[in-house]
Amino acid sequence: MMKVLRTILAAAMLILPLSxxxxxxAETSLYNKTMAKPSVKAADKFLKKFPQSVYAxxxxxLKEGILNDAFAKDNVSTISKTDALGAAGGTLDAVxxxxxxxxxxxxxxxxxxxxILSPDGALEGTRQIPVYTMEETPGxxxxxxxxxxxSPVGARRNYVHFAYRNGExxxxxxxxxPEEDILHQAMFYGTPxxxxxxxxxxxxMIEGLTLTPEVLWLxxxxxxxxxxxxxxxxxxxxxxxxxxxxxxxxxAQTSASKVSFGLLDPESSMVAAFKKASKERxxxxxxxxxxxxxxxxxxxxxGGEYSLLWAEPVCRNRKTDKYIRSIYFESDGTTxxxxxxxxxxxxxxxxxxxxxxxxxxx
Numbered sequence: 107m108m109k110v111l112r113t114i115l116a117a118a119m120l121i122l123p124l125s126x127x128x129x130x131x132a133e134t135s136l137y138n139k140t141m142a143k144p145s146v147k148a149a150d151k152f153l154k155k156f157p158q159s160v161y162a163x164x165x166x167x168l169k170e171g172i173l174n175d176a177f178a179k180d181n182v183s184t185i186s187k188t189d190a191l192g193a194a195g196g197t198l199d200a201v202x203x204x205x206x207x208x209x210x211x212x213x214x215x216x217x218x219x220x221x222i223l224s225p226d227g228a229l230e231g232t233r234q235i236p237v238y239t240m241e242e243t244p245g246x247x248x249x250x251x252x253x254x255x256x257s258p259v260g261a262r263r264n265y266v267h268f269a270y271r272n273g274e275x276x277x278x279x280x281x282x283x284p285e286e287d288i289l290h291q292a293m294f295y296g297t298p299x300x301x302x303x304x305x306x307x308x309x310x311m312i313e314g315l316t317l318t319p320e321v322l323w324l325x326x327x328x329x330x331x332x333x334x335x336x337x338x339x340x341x342x343x344x345x346x347x348x349x350x351x352x353x354x355x356x357x358a359q360t361s362a363s364k365v366s367f368g369l370l371d372p373e374s375s376m377v378a379a380f381k382k383a384s385k386e387r388x389x390x391x392x393x394x395x396x397x398x399x400x401x402x403x404x405x406x407x408x409g410g411e412y413s414l415l416w417a418e419p420v421c422r423n424r425k426t427d428k429y430i431r432s433i434y435f436e437s438d439g440t441t442x443x444x445x446x447x448x449x450x451x452x453x454x455x456x457x458x459x460x461x462x463x464x465x466x467x468x
Contacts, residue, residue, distance in 0.1 A: 129160065137161045144168050173262065180207050181264055183255065185225060193227040199268065201253040205285055212266060212284060214253060220266075222284060238278045238291045240309075242353075245273015259319040274298040275306075277334060279324040292324035294334045297345060297400065303333035307342050343374035344399050351417045358464065359418065365457060365464045370405065370412040377412045380405040389439025391459050395430060402430055404444070406459065415457060416444065428453065 129137075133156050140148045149169035153162060185193075185202025194200035194213035203210045203222075210230065211223040218235040237244060251269035258265060258281065265281045272278065275298060281290040296306015310317060310325050317325065328334055337345075347368050354366040370377050376398055383394035383405075393406045397420050404416035421429035428448040435442055440460045446453035454467040 133159055133161070137165070140165060141168070144172060146172055181205070181262075183209055185209055185211060187252075189225070193223055193225060194221070195227065197221075198249050199253045201255055201266070203255055203264070203266070203284065205264070212253065212255075214249070214268070216247065218247070218270075220282070220284065233282075233284055233287055235280065235282060235289060237272065238293050239272050239276055240293070240295050241272065241276070245271075245275065247272055250277070251279075258323050265320070274302075275304065277304055277328075277331075279327050281320045281324060290318060290320035290324060292321055292328055294328050294331075296337065299335070301333065303335060305335045305337055306345065307336060311336070338375070340373060340375040340378065341399060343371045344376040347371070347374060347376060347414050348399065348401055348403070348417050351414050358416070361466075362464055365415070365462055367406075367462060368414040370414055372412065375399075376403065376405060376414070380407065380412060386433055386435055386442075388435040388442070388459065391435075391440070393433060393435075393442060395433045404430075404433060404442070415442070415459070425449065 136152050136155065137159070140152045146169055149165050149172070152159075152165050153169075156162065159165075181204050183202030183204040187201065190200040190202050190211045190213075191197070193211045197213045198216055200211055200213040202225075203212045209225050211225060211227070213221040213223055214235075215221065218237055220233040220235055221229060222231040222233070224230055237247060247270055249268060249270050251267075253266055253268045255264050256267050257263060258267065263283065265283055267279075267281055269277065269279045276293060276295040278291055278293045282288070292308060292310045294304055294306060294308045296304050299305050308325065308328055310321055311328070329336075347370055351366070351368045354368070355362060358365055379396055379398050380394050383396045385392045385394050387393075391406045391408050393404060393415070395402070395404050397403075400420055401417050402420050403414060406413045406415050418430075421427050424447075426449070428446050430444050431447045432445045433442055434445075436456075440458060442457045442459060444455040444457065446455070456465040456467070457463070
């Protein structure tokens, strides 16, 4: 056994010098000179002469470091956040920005107008950053990550980065190049949850999309944000159906005389819940009342298709607030009665599944 071990060790000692000796004296000599007096010119000379060298990656890293340091020296602003805000006056946020060795201040307005200022506050130009939203009427916009100037994707380019909220349902991350007016945004939207979080989805996370490096970087931030919780496709389809119904029936609870039914995707969690729920059976419809995703809903099936007839927020206190206690069909088999309770009082709504008409009885 000892003899075998000595043989293995001897073979290993022979292999090591052969590996180290693979570099020529000229290659090693030029490598040592390059590392002793580093410069882009010296690195390029080495890489051109010995592109396959075992030293090539180290020399390439050296070159990138030199270029990055030079870029930072010429393009990183020395204007502090306090001084930037002072020069900008009333604004959401401001940051120092250096372009071609010249100092500027970028000031972000409430409507995402970006003003380019001199360090003393003189206006030099404006840019408009479009608000990214899924809503026809977006909520109140507020900044949730302050402006910063960074180079996030390896390129020696200074992007302005920040993040904002549209109301409680949308969160947006931004990368912007002011000098070229190039904008990249990524959104997460859905249902507000506790502690300011959102449970939902991102359009930029749809499978099969080809994304720019900038948007990929923004999406990685969305994925890493613990307050943004991605949900299943089945729940996404349910949430979309509820949002659609609410947008089409804004006065259903008060004065509407018609109600629009929404066709449900068979893969939605609402359809799955409907199949398990107790049914009320009419002339050609089966209906069910149940709670899902924070809403009380009434769904119906007919001929293998599923529809959302009604949706309202789940009642949080049945002792003090109004809620749907039961539903039933009238004798015609197409009129559905919704029985509401509030304490000892009762209320009723009638929905015709044939004409989609709605009547209120208080």
